[in-house]
Amino acid sequence: MNNEINPIEEDFNAALSRYKAGQDLIPIVQDFQKIIQQIPNHFAAWTCISWLQLLLKNNEEALAAARQAVRLNQHSKYQIILLHGLVYHGFNYS
Numbered sequence: 001m002n003n004e005i006n007p008i009e010e011d012f013n014a015a016l017s018r019y020k021a022g023q024d025l026i027p028i029v030q031d032f033q034k035i036i037q038q039i040p041n042h043f044a045a046w047t048c049i050s051w052l053q054l055l056l057k058n059n060e061e062a063l064a065a066a067r068q069a070v071r072l073n074q075h076s077k078y079q080i081i082l083l084h085g086l087v088y089h090g091f092n093y094s
Helices: 007-022 025-038 042-054 059-072 077-088
Strands: none
Touching: 007 025, 007 042, 025 042, 042 059
16 A cells, blocks of 8 residues: 655645744745646635635635635535635626
């Protein structure tokens, strides 16, 4: 059995750990953006970008990332809740 974690998942986990540790959000967003440049369909990274952009008050970027996360994983309650939260607060989801 192979218990190795691929480098992208290591990067994802490291970025998530830095967020949980309360580090500056902008470099963490950039780390997640590097992940989606390598794996454009990494829906969890898109979800994290959306959340971080929302925290940074970059509402349009948050909405765009949430839309992409939902497109990639329409069955995830987390992306759908995030998207509905953005819509509820007046962002246009057209």
